[in-house]
Amino acid sequence: MKPKILLSVLSIFFLQFSIAQTNPTSAAKVQEALQQKATLTQNSTVKNIEFTNIGPTIMSGRVVDLDVNPNNTTEFYVAYASGGLWYTQNNGTTFEPVLDSSPTQNIGDIAVDWKSKTIWVGTGENNSSRSSYAGIGILKSTDNGQHWENMGLLDSHHISRIVINPNNGNEVVVAVLGHLYSPNAERGIFKTTDGGKTWNKTLFVNADTGIVDLAVAPNNFKVQYASSWERDRKAWNFVGNGINSAIYKSTDAGQTWKKVSEKTGFPEGDGVGRIGLAVYDAETVYAFHDSQFRREDKKKKDSDSKALTKDDFKTMSSEKFLSLTDKELNTYLKTNGFQEKYRAENVKQLVRSKTIKPIDLAKYLENANSLLFDTPVIGAQVFKTIDGGKSWKKTHEGYLDDLVYSYGYYFGLIRVSPKNPEQIYIAGVPILRSQDGGKTYKSINGQNVHVDHHSLWVNPNNPNHLINGNDGGVNISYDNGDNWIKCNTPAVGQFYAIYADEQKPYKVYGGLQDNGVWVGPNDYEASVKWHEEGKYPYERIMGGDGMQVQIDNRNPNIVYTGYQFGNYFRIDRENGLQKYIQPKHELGESPYRFNWQTPIHLSVHNQDILYLGGNKLHRSLNKGDDWTTISDDLTQGGKKGNVAYGTLTSISESPFQFGLLYAGSDDGLIHVTKNGGGDWQNISAGLPKDLWVSRVIASAHKKERVYLTLNGYRWDDFTTYVYMSDNYGQTWKNIGNSIPDSPVNVIKEDPENENVLYLGTDNGAYASLDMGTSWQPFQNGLPNVAVHDIVVQKQAKDLLLGTHGRSIYKANIEVLQKVDETIKNKTVYIFPAKSVRHRTFWGSTWSKWLTPNVPKKDIYFHAKNAGTFTIKVLAANEVVLNEYKVDADAGFNTWTYDLSITEKGRKKYLKKEEDASIPKKKNGSYYVPKGTYSIEISGNGGKDTMSLVVE
Numbered sequence: 001m002k003p004k005i006l007l008s009v010l011s012i013f014f015l016q017f018s019i020a021q022t023n024p025t026s027a028a029k030v031q032e033a034l035q036q037k038a039t040l041t042q043n044s045t046v047k048n049i050e051f052t053n054i055g056p057t058i059m060s061g062r063v064v065d066l067d068v069n070p071n072n073t074t075e076f077y078v079a080y081a082s083g084g085l086w087y088t089q090n091n092g093t094t095f096e097p098v099l100d101s102s103p104t105q106n107i108g109d110i111a112v113d114w115k116s117k118t119i120w121v122g123t124g125e126n127n128s129s130r131s132s133y134a135g136i137g138i139l140k141s142t143d144n145g146q147h148w149e150n151m152g153l154l155d156s157h158h159i160s161r162i163v164i165n166p167n168n169g170n171e172v173v174v175a176v177l178g179h180l181y182s183p184n185a186e187r188g189i190f191k192t193t194d195g196g197k198t199w200n201k202t203l204f205v206n207a208d209t210g211i212v213d214l215a216v217a218p219n220n221f222k223v224q225y226a227s228s229w230e231r232d233r234k235a236w237n238f239v240g241n242g243i244n245s246a247i248y249k250s251t252d253a254g255q256t257w258k259k260v261s262e263k264t265g266f267p268e269g270d271g272v273g274r275i276g277l278a279v280y281d282a283e284t285v286y287a288f289h290d291s292q293f294r295r296e297d298k299k300k301k302d303s304d305s306k307a308l309t310k311d312d313f314k315t316m317s318s319e320k321f322l323s324l325t326d327k328e329l330n331t332y333l334k335t336n337g338f339q340e341k342y343r344a345e346n347v348k349q350l351v352r353s354k355t356i357k358p359i360d361l362a363k364y365l366e367n368a369n370s371l372l373f374d375t376p377v378i379g380a381q382v383f384k385t386i387d388g389g390k391s392w393k394k395t396h397e398g399y400l401d402d403l404v405y406s407y408g409y410y411f412g413l414i415r416v417s418p419k420n421p422e423q424i425y426i427a428g429v430p431i432l433r434s435q436d437g438g439k440t441y442k443s444i445n446g447q448n449v450h451v452d453h454h455s456l457w458v459n460p461n462n463p464n465h466l467i468n469g470n471d472g473g474v475n476i477s478y479d480n481g482d483n484w485i486k487c488n489t490p491a492v493g494q495f496y497a498i499y500a501d502e503q504k505p506y507k508v509y510g511g512l513q514d515n516g517v518w519v520g521p522n523d524y525e526a527s528v529k530w531h532e533e534g535k536y537p538y539e540r541i542m543g544g545d546g547m548q549v550q551i552d553n554r555n556p557n558i559v560y561t562g563y564q565f566g567n568y569f570r571i572d573r574e575n576g577l578q579k580y581i582q583p584k585h586e587l588g589e590s591p592y593r594f595n596w597q598t599p600i601h602l603s604v605h606n607q608d609i610l611y612l613g614g615n616k617l618h619r620s621l622n623k624g625d626d627w628t629t630i631s632d633d634l635t636q637g638g639k640k641g642n643v644a645y646g647t648l649t650s651i652s653e654s655p656f657q658f659g660l661l662y663a664g665s666d667d668g669l670i671h672v673t674k675n676g677g678g679d680w681q682n683i684s685a686g687l688p689k690d691l692w693v694s695r696v697i698a699s700a701h702k703k704e705r706v707y708l709t710l711n712g713y714r715w716d717d718f719t720t721y722v723y724m725s726d727n728y729g730q731t732w733k734n735i736g737n738s739i740p741d742s743p744v745n746v747i748k749e750d751p752e753n754e755n756v757l758y759l760g761t762d763n764g765a766y767a768s769l770d771m772g773t774s775w776q777p778f779q780n781g782l783p784n785v786a787v788h789d790i791v792v793q794k795q796a797k798d799l800l801l802g803t804h805g806r807s808i809y810k811a812n813i814e815v816l817q818k819v820d821e822t823i824k825n826k827t828v829y830i831f832p833a834k835s836v837r838h839r840t841f842w843g844s845t846w847s848k849w850l851t852p853n854v855p856k857k858d859i860y861f862h863a864k865n866a867g868t869f870t871i872k873v874l875a876a877n878e879v880v881l882n883e884y885k886v887d888a889d890a891g892f893n894t895w896t897y898d899l900s901i902t903e904k905g906r907k908k909y910l911k912k913e914e915d916a917s918i919p920k921k922k923n924g925s926y927y928v929p930k931g932t933y934s935i936e937i938s939g940n941g942g943k944d945t946m947s948l949v950v951e
Contacts, residue, residue, distance in 0.1 A: 023717065024179065024181075024182040024184070024715065024716035024717060025716065025717055025718040025719065025741060026155070027137075027154035027155035027186075028154075029718075029741060030136060030154070030718060030741065031136070031154060032741075033718070033740035033741035033742060034103045034136065034740070034763075036740040037103070037740040037742075037763065037764070037777060037784075038103075040740065040775075040776065040777050041777045041779050043890075044776040044777050044778075044779065044891065045769070045776050045889075045890060045891025045892060046767045046769075046776045046777075046778055046816065046891060046892055047776070047777065047778070047779040047780060047889065047891070048780050048889060048891070048892050048893050048894055049767075049778060049780060049811050049813065049815075049816070049892055050780045050781055050811060050894060051778065051780060051781040051782045051801070051809040051810065051811045052781060052809065052810055052811070053491045053526070053781070053806065053807060053808070053809055053810075054508065054520075054521075054522060054523070054524045054525075054807070054808050054809070054810050055491050055493075055520065055524045055526055055537075055538060055807050055808065056491070056493060056518055056520055056524065056536075056537075056538040056807060056808075057488055057489055057490060057491045057492075057493075057526050057807070058488055058536050058538065059450075059472060059473075059488070059493060059512065059515040059516070059518065059540070060450075060472050060473025060474070060488040060490070060492055060493065060515075061080050061081065061082070061083050061471070061473070061492035061493050061494045061512075061513070061515075061805060062080060062081040062082075062083075062127075062452070062454065062470075062471045062494060062513065062514070063078055063079065063080055063081075063454060063455050063469025063470060063471075063473060063474060064079050064080065064081050064107055064108060064109065064125055064126065064127070064454050064455060064469065065078075065079040065107070065108075065109050065110050065454075065455050065469065066078055066079070066455050066456075066457045066467050066469050066474075067079075067110050067111060067112040067457075068457050068459075068467060069112075069114050070114065070460065070461075071114065072089075073091075073459060073465065074088075074089065074090060074091035075088065075089045076088060076092075076457075076467065077098075077110055077112060077119070078095065078469060078474055078490075079107040079109070079110045079121070080105075080107065080490075080492045080805060081106070081107065081125045081127070081131075081132070081133070081494070081805070082105055082106050082107075082125070082131070082133050082494060082785065082786055082804050082805030083105055083490070083492030083494070083785070083805035083806055084097050084098075084099040084100060084105040084107070084492070084783065084785070084805070084806070085097065085098050085099040085107060085110060085119070085121060085145065086098065086490050086492075087144065087145070088487075091476070091487075092467075092474055092476060092485075092487030092489075093487070093489075094489055095487075095489055095490045097145075097490070097783070098119075098141070098144055098145025098146075099121065099139075099145055099148070099783075100145075100783040101145065101146065101147065101148060102121075102139055102148040102784070103136060103763070103784050104123050104135060104136050104763065104784055105783055105784060105785045105786075105805050105806065106123050106124055106125060106133040106134065106135050106786075106805075107121055107122070107123060107124075107125065107135070108122045108123065108124045108125050108126040108135060108158050108159040108160055108177070109121075109122040109126060109159055109160055109161050109162050109175075110122070110162065111162035111163060111164050111172070112164075113164050113169040115169065116142070116169050117142065117144065118140065118141070118142050118169055119140070119141045119142075119144070119145065120138060120139070120140055120151075120162050120164065120172065120196075121138065121139040121140075121141075121148075122135070122138050122156075122159025122160070122161070122162050122174060123135025123136050123137060123138065123139060123159060124136075124156065124157045124158035124159055124177075125158060126158055126159070126160035126161075126177055126212060127409075127410055127454070128158075128180055128231055128233055128238065128240065128409055128410070129410055130596055131494065131513060131804055132158070132180060133762060133786060133804075134157040134158065134179075134180065134716070134718075135156065135157060135158065135159060136150065136154065137150050137151070137152055137153045137154040137155075137156060137159075138150070138151045138152060138153045138156070138159060138162070138174060138196065139151065140195075140196055151192075151195075151196030151197075152196060152199055153174065153176060153186060153190060153199065154186075155179075155184055155185075155186040156176040156177075156178065156186050156187065157177075157178060157179045157180065157184070157716070158176070158177040158178060158179070158180060158210070159174060159175070159176055159177065160175045160176070160177045160210070160211060160212050160213060160214070161174070161175040161211070161213055161214035161215075162174050162175075163214055163215075163216050163221075163224070163254075165221045165253070166221065167221070168193075169195070170192070170193060170194055170195040171191075171192070171193050171221075171253070172191070172192050172195075172196065173189060173190070173191045173202075173214065173216075173224065173253070173254040174189070174190045174191070174192075174199075174214075175189055175210075175211035175212070175213065175214035175226060176188055176189070176190060176210055176211060177210035177211065177212055177229065178207075178209075178210035179716050180231075180233050180716070181233055181234065181235075181713075181714055181715055181716045182715070182716040183207035183208050184207055185204075185207055187204070187207070187209070187210035187211070188201055188202075188203045188204035188205065188210065188211055189201070189202045189203035189204075189211055189214070189226055189254055189257065190202070191253075191254050191255065202250075202254055202255055202256065202257065203226065203248060203254075203257045205228050205230075205244050206230075206244060208230055208231070208232060208242070208244075209228050209229065209230040209231075209242070209244040209245070210228070210229060210231075211226050211227065211228055211229070212227055212228070212229040212274055212275065212276075212412065213226065213227045213275060213276050213277045213412060214226045214227075214277070215277040215278060215279040215285075216279060217279050217281055217282040218279070218280075218281065218418060218460075219281070220281075220282050221253055222250075222251055222252055222253045223249070223250070223251055223279075223282040223388075224249070224250040224253065224254050225247060225248070225249050225250075225260075225277050225279055225285055225389070226247070226248045226249075226250070226257065226277075227245070227246070227247050227248070227274075227275035227276070227277055227287070228244055228245055228246050228247075228248065228275075229245050229273070229274050229275065230242025230243070230244040230245050230272075231274075231409070234641065234643075234714070235643065235645055235666060235667075235692070235714040235715075236638075236639040236640075236641035236643050236645030236646075237639070237640075237641030237642055237643055237645075238409065238641075238642060238643060240273050240274060240290070240292065240408070240409035241270065241271055241272055241273040241274075241290075241292035242270055242272070243268075243269055243270050243272070245272035245273060245274070245275060246259050246261045246262065246266075246268075246272065246275075247259070247260050247261035247266060247275060247277070247287060247389065248260065248261075249388065249389050260385075260388075260389030260390070261389070261392065264385075264389065264390060264391050264392050265383070265391050265392040265393055266287065266289075266383055266392040267289060267291060267293065267381075269293070270292075271291060271292040271293035271294070271377075271378075272289070272291070272292070273289065273290035273291060273292045273408055273409065274289075274290045274408060274409050274411070274412045275287055275288065275289050275290070275412065276288040276411075276412030276413055276414045277414065278414040278415050278416040278424065279416070280416045280418075280421045281421075282388060283385070283386055283387055283388045284384070284385070284386050284416075284421050285384070285385050285388075285389065286382060286383070286384050286395075286414050286416055286424055286438065287382070287383045287384070287385075287392070287414070288380065288381075288382055288411075288412055288413070288414035288426050289380070289381045289382070289383060290379065290380060290404060290408030290409060290411070290412065291377060291378035291379060291380075291381050291408075292377045292378075292408075293377065293378050294376075294377060294378070295376050295377065295378055295399070306328065307328075307331065307332070307335075308324075308328060308329070308331070308332040309332075310336070310361065310362035310365050310366075311362065313358045313359055313360075313361040313362040314359050314362045315359075316358040316359075317358070318351050318352075318354075318357065318358060320358075321348070321351055321358040322348055322351060322352065324344075326344035326345065327344075329344040329347065329348075330343055330344045332361070333347070333361075336364075336365055338364065338587070339584050342587055347361070347587070350587065350588070355588060356587055356588040357588075360587055360588045361587070363590075363591070364585075364587055364591070366591065376406065377406060378399065379399060379400065379401065379403070379404055379405070379406070379408060380399075380400040380403045380404045380408060380411075380426070380428060381394060381396075381400065382394065382395045382396060382400070382414070382424070382426060382438040383395065384437065384438060395434075395437055395438030395439055396438055396439055396440070396441075397439075400426075400441070402429070402430075403426070403428040403429065403430065403432065404428035404429065405428075405429065408428070410428075410452070411427060411428040411452075411453070411454070413425075413426065413427035413428075413431075413453055413454060413455065413456060414426050414427075415456045415458055416458075417458055417463040418458060418460040418463060419460075419463045420435075420463065421437070422434075422435060422436055422437040423435050423463065424437070424438055425444075425456055425458070425466075425481075426438075426441070427453030427454070427456065427470075428452075428453065429451045429452060430443045430444075430445035430451060430453075431443070431444055431445050431449070431453045431456070431468065431470075431481070432444065433480065433481055444477075444480075444481030444482065446475070446477075446481075446482075446483060446484040448475070448484055448485075448486050449468065449470065449472075449475050449484050449486075450470045450471050450472020450473065450475075450514075450515075451470065451471065451472075451514075452470055452471035452472075452514055453468060453469070453470040453471075454469055454470060454471075455468065455469030455470075456468050456469070463480070464477075464478060464479055464480040465477070465478050466480065466481055468481075468484070471513070471514040471515070472488070472514075472515060473486065473487065473488040473490075473492075474486070474487040474488065475487070489526065489528075491526060491806060491807035491808075492805060492806060492807065493510075493512050493515065493803075493805075493806075493807035493808070494512055494513040494514075494515070494803075494804045494805055495510045495511065495512050495513075495788055495789060495802035495803060495804060495807065495808065496510075496511050496512065496513065496545070496546065496547060496548075496597055496788055496789070496802075496804070497510060497511050497546075497547060497548040497549065497597070497788065497789045497802060498510040498511075498549075498789045498791055498800060498802030498808060499548075499549040499550065499551060499791060500522065500791045500793040500798070500800055501551040501553070501556045502551075502553050502556070502795065503556050504795070505521065505522060505523065505796075506522050506793055506795070506796060507519055507520065507521060507522065507556070508520055508521070508522050508800065508808060509549040509551070509559070509561070510546065510549065510789075510802055510808060511542075511545070511546025511547040511548060511549060511561065511563075512545075512546045513545055513546075513804070514544075514545050515540075515545075515546060516540050516541075516542050516543045516544060516545075516546045516563075517540065517541050517542035517546035517547070517549060517561045517562075517563075518538045518539065518540050518541065518546070519538065519539055519541055519559075520537050520538030520539065521537055521538075522793070522796070522798065522800075522810065524537050524538065541559065541561070541571060541573065542561050542562065542563060542569070542571070543563065544562075544563025544564060544567070545563050545564040545596070546561070546563060547561065547562050547563055547564065547568075547597055547598060548561065548562075548597070548598070548599060548600050549561045550600055550601065550602035550610070551602075552602065552607050553607060554607055557572055557573040557574040557575075558570065558571070558572060558573075558623075559571040559573060560581075560600060560602060560610060560624065562582075562598075564596050564597070564598075565594045565595070565596060565598065565644060566582050566592075566594030566595070566598035566612065566614060567580070567582055568580075568581050568582055568598070568600060568612065568624070569581060570623055570624050579624070579625075581610075581612075581620070581623075581624030581625070582594075582612075583612060583614065583618040583620075583627040583629070584627075592614035592615060592616065593614055593615040593635075593638055593644050593645070593646055593647045594614045594644060594647060595613075595644055595647035595648065595649055595666060596643075596644065597649065598612065598613060598614070598647070598648075599612070599613045599648060599649060599650050599651045600612050600613075600651075601651045601652065601653055603653060603658070604653060604655050605653075605655075605658040606658075608621060608622060608623055609621055610623060610624050611651050611653070611661070612624075612627075613647070613648030613649070613650075613651045613663060614647060614648060615633050615634065615635050615638065615646055615647050615648065615665075616629050616630075616631050616632065616633055616634060616648075617629070617630050617631040617634060617648065617651065617661070617663050617677065618630070619676075619677065630673075630676060630677025631663070631671070631673070631677050631680055632680070633646075634648060634663050634665060634669060634671045634680065635647060635648070635665040635666070635667050635669055636665070636667045636668070636669060636690075645666060645667065646665070646666070646667055647665060647666050648663050648664065648665050648666075649664055649665060649666045649692060649693050649694065650662075650663070650664040650693050650694065650695050650696045651663050651664075651696075652695075652696050652697050652698045652706075653698060654698040654699075654703060655698070655700050656703040657674070657703065658676065659673065659674065659675050659676030659677070660672075660673070660674050660698065660703070661673050661676070661677070661698075662696040662697075662698055662706060662729070663680075663696070664693025664694075664695070664696040664708070665693055666692045666693070667690055667692075668684060668687070668688070668689050668690040668691045668692070668693065668710070669682060669684050669693070670682070670683050670684045670687070670693060670696055670708060670729060671683065672706075672728055672729055674728075683725075683728070683729030683730065686731070686732060687708075687710065687721075687723065687732060688710060688712075688721060690715075691710040691711060691712050691715070691717075691721060692710065692711040692712070692713070692714060693708070693709075693710060693711075694709045694710065694711040694743075694744060694745050694746060695707070695708065695709045695745075695746050695747050696708050697747060697748070697749060699749055699754075700749060700751055701749065701754035702726065702754070704725075704726050704727050704728055705724065705725065705726050706724070706725050706728065706729050707722075707723070707724050707747050707749060707757070708722070708723040708724070708725070708729075708732065708747075709721060709722050709723075709736075709744040709745070709746065709747045709759075710723075710744070711743045711744055711745060712743060713743040713762065717743075718741045718742055718743055718762070719741055719743075720736040720737075720739040720740070720741055720742060720743075720744050720761065721734075721736060721744060722734070722735050722736025722739065722744055722747060722759065722772065723735060723736070724771070724772060735768075735771070735772025735773070736772070736775075738773075738774055738775055739759070739761070739766060739775045740763075742761040742762045742763040742764075743761060743762045744759060744760070744761050745760045745761060745762065745786070745787060745788050745789070746759070746760040746787065746788065746789050746790050747759050747760075747790075748760075748790040748791070748792060750792060750813070750816070750817055751792055751794050752794075752797075752817040753816070753817045753818075753819070754771065755768075755769060755770055755771045756768065756769055756813075756816050756817060756819075757771065757772055758790050758792070758799060759775065759790075760786075760787030760788060760789065760790050760801065761786070761787060762786045762787075763784050763785075763786070764777055764778065764782065764783075764784050764785065764787065765777070765778045765782065765787045765790070765801055766778065767816060769816070769819055769824075776891075778811075781809070781811075782801070782809055783806060785803045785804070785805045785806045786803060786804040786805055787801050787802070787803050787804075788802050788803065788804045789801075789802035790802070792813070796812075797812055797813060797814040797817060798810050798811070798812055798813070799811045799812075799813040814831075815831050815860045815862070815892055816892070818831060819862065823862055824862070824864070825864065826862070826864060826942065826944070827863070827864050827865075827939075827940050827941055827942020827943075828861060828862070828863050828864070828869065828888075828937050828938070828939060828940065828942045828943065828944050829861060829862045829944050830859065830860070830861045830935060830937055830944045830945065830946040831860040831861065831862070831946070832946055833857065833858075833859055833860075833935070833946065833948055835948075835949035835950070835951050836855070836857050836899065836948065836949070836950050836951065837950075837951050838928075838929070838930045838950050838951060839853070839855065841853050842854070842855050842899065842921060842927045843921025843922060843923045843924075843925045843927060844921050844922045844923070845922065848922075852921070852922060852923040854898055854923070854925075855898060855899045855927070856896050856897070856898060856899075857896070857897045857898075857899060857948070858894050858895070858896050858897075859871075859894070859895045859896070859897055859935055859948075860892065860893070860894055861888070861892075861893050861895065861937055861944070862891065862892055862893070863888045863889065863890055863891065863893060863939075863940070864890065864940070864942075865890050865940055866887075866888060866889050866890045867887075867888060867939050867940040868885060868886070868887055868888075868939055869885075869886055869887075869888050869937050869938065869939030869940070870883065870884070870885060870937070870938050870939060871883070871884040871885075871886060871895060871935065871936070871937050872884075872934075872935075872936040872937075872938075873897070873901070873905075873928075873933055873934075873935060873948075874933060874934040874935075874936060875909055875913075875931065875933055875934075876931060876932055876933070876934075877909070877912045877913065879905060879908045879909045879912060880905060880908075881901035881902070881905035881906075881909060881928065881933070882900060882901050882902050882905055883902075888939070895937075897935075898925075899927050899928050899950070900925045900926060900927055900928075901918070901926050901927065901928055902926075903926070906918050906926045916929055917929070928950055929950070930950050930951060931949075931950055932947055932948070932949050932950075933947070933948045933949075933950065934946070934947060934948070935947075935948050
């Protein structure tokens with residue numbers, strides 16, 4: 001579900017306030033940060049803390065591009081917006097990630113030279129949505145992703161298309177969209193003829209206009225078409241159109257360009273939006289245009305209709321209002337969702353008493369997320385040229401409604417069958433097929449196909465064979481879209497928020513971009529067994545763009561969650577009941593503003609008390625049934641625009657005191673109240689201005705302590721802003737200076753060890769073991785992906801990372817919670833281990849064709865310095881049962897013991913323990929019998945020992 005937010009035609013319609021802008025982070029500083037992180041990772045004391053992915057996979061994430069081997073169509077690559085690059089050689093049955101060794105997972109486009117197996121990745125998504133992450137240039141691999149080389153275009157941020165000369169793999173043309181939130185020069189068309197060693201900018205419009213699409217004539221690389229797109233995004237407004245949006249043509253392989261949409265029948269002017277291209281041959285081209293020109297205003301009320309509209313009240317006098325019948329007034333009130341207490345009789349009384357005016361019945365509906373104009377835009381259009389761009393004609397009559405709605409900036413996909421110029425495909429929320437050159441269309445959005453489509457490959461040898469990429473993953477069709485199969489095995493979910501309840505075993509919840517809210521087991525391991533079992537382990541409990549989740553710890557079936565712009569519900573999963581609980585403003589009051597990611601918080605002091613942040617903070621004492629507003633506007637007041645702004649983004653409650661609350665806004669304000677909202681204090685002094693408050697967290701270790709993270713992403717400012725205060729925010733200490741530049745999304749305090757903090761950025765996760773003095777990157781099992789949310793499950797001692805691109809990761813952090821200066825200063829320290837239950841089936845299996853069961857026991861130890869260590873397994877009778885040499889890093893290490901003993905150790909043990917039995921297993925190994933054993937680790941002049949019990 002998506003909001004139908006109308007994009008403005010002219011930015012002049014918006015009131016632009018002067019604010020303290022930050023400077024976009026330079027490409028040089030970004031590269032410096034990447035190198036700094038690489039060095040930090042190499043020396044990180046927590047780099048061996050192992051993370052495992054716990055899914056989910058089935059809903060997938062946003063696909064931005066596909067590249068298929070034309071000679072073997074079961075082999076292809078899939079690029080995800082923020083989930084990396086994945087490779088299959090079995091037609092999507094399984095995938096493997098091939099971008100994990102790179103500094104980023106953010107992709108705009110890919111291209112593969114299948115002759116040389118060279119992969120090109122243009123980083124930075126070509127969409128312009130709220131979570132379209134910037135890239136770091138163009139990457140190249142010649143070994144299927146084992147190694148990546150950055151080939152330049154470092155300040156491009158968003159690369160939209162890459163095309164390779166099929167006869168010369170060193171000749172590559174790249175379309176660069178450029179920065180999303182600021183002007184920049186590195187945008188346009190760039191060309192290399194030496195495999196990326198040098199680049200020549202061959203087309204540049206201006207610093208606000210990039211190239212959003214590039215397409216080549218199939219049999220003539222010299223003929224190329226490109227579409228420019230003028231766009232301007234701010235945190236409060238997005239203008240996705242302008243006079244510089246146009247179509248260009250090159251006849252010399254992208255060396256020079258000529259505009260072919262000027263005075264040729266294609267739309268011109270300020271309302272020209274995003275343009276997608278599909279080239280059948282050098283002369284035949286289709287263009288998919290998101291027209292932001294206004295439709296003719298046809299909303300004048302039909303003479304036969306007597307139903308009231310909100311416009312009627314904008315000029316209505318009080319006298320005329322009072323003459324309305326109760327029936328027609330109540331019809332308006334009920335139809336437009338007014339609260340139950342607003343019905344004809346009492347609303348008329350409010351007008352009589354001059355408490356409100358008739359115009360307030362119109363303003364009540366015009367909240368910050370409603371349409372700015374009542375006249376809609378034209379929207380999607382398809383144009384065609386058959387003379388190489390000399391003339392263009394619209395292919396259809398009327399409007400292509402219900403395709404891209406009013407957010408066509410998110411779409412632009414058009415494809416033409418390589419065998420039939422009359423068969424085309426266009427995509428938005430559904431995907432449509434036309435078999436008459438775009439005159440008429442039919443939906444091919446199958447039941448198992450997600451909405452929001454961004455990529456489509458049409459087999460040049462079999463046009464009935466399609467591969468489609470969308471916000472929900474990959475689909476394949478062999479009958480031209482009539483039926484589809486789904487290929488979602490990668491864990492590439494784009495989480496906004498996650499949560500872990502207190503059940504045993506606990507469950508994990510999370511809200512995803514365009515994929516709703518899901519719940520599943522914390523021990524999920526990706527597999528296809530569920531096809532046989534009949535039920536996927538995760539379950540969706542809410543649609544739309546999934547948002548925050550809170551669970552009543554008295555009853556895990558009571559779930560508070562919702563979708564974008566504050567549309568929250570209380571769900572009783574046991575009874576299947578669902579109640580809408582968004583707070584409503586009063587008639588005559590200014591409408592509330594709700595952020596895309598509206599924050600909620602269930603009180604730790606009383607699980608009936610729920611907080612929800614709009615531009616004001618609201619509190620319910622009865623689970624969301626009724627609301628009290630406990631603050632004035634806690635933002636700078638909002639701005640005119642088509643994006644909700646001037647909204648709360650983070651709320652936190654101190655576990656020490658009921659009514660000690662913090663609130664942070666998207667425009668840089670932080671407030672505190674110590675008396676449940678009786679009065680509020682602005683504690684933003686001395687902090688960078690106007691930045692998004694991504695988290696404000698009341699400490700669970702010290703009443704006066706509070707943590708804060710700010711995010712400058714919406715200014716193209718990638719600085720790390722992390723702060724703490726020990727006096728309720730009266731003064732702030734910067735604890736983020738040592739972290740490589742990357743926008744910060746979340747900070748989390750460890751619930752047991754106050755010195756341990758966790759941090760999530762747009763480029764990975766960190767831990768601090770000294771309350772923010774220094775930070776160490778996590779690495780083991782975790783790629784460089786955006787981390788949006790962090791949860792610590794107290795009982796299990798698990799750290800959960802909600803990523804925006806690679807689903808959810810889990811690591812046990814009990815050893816981090818136990819670390820102190822004594823442990824750090826020991827040469828070697830072994831952490832206590834839980835007992836192991838002995839199993840007779842170790843080393844065996846019921847069939848010789850299956851892999852034997854081999855036990856594993858992780859032994860955690862900390863080394864002051866790196867070195868080679870000796871590990872001995874000793875029986876109670878001092879017999880050495882096994883011995884190992886391991887290379888350990890400074891910091892935390894994990895040694896996985898398979899519980900085996902050597903032949904020599906077995907013989908010595910049996911000499912002393914004559915009654916013991918240690919049989920050889922089918923895999924040829926011997927395993928420790930029940931008993932208590934010692935694990936001894938020595939090296940670097942130190943030694944430590946701990947007991948391991950086998951029950």
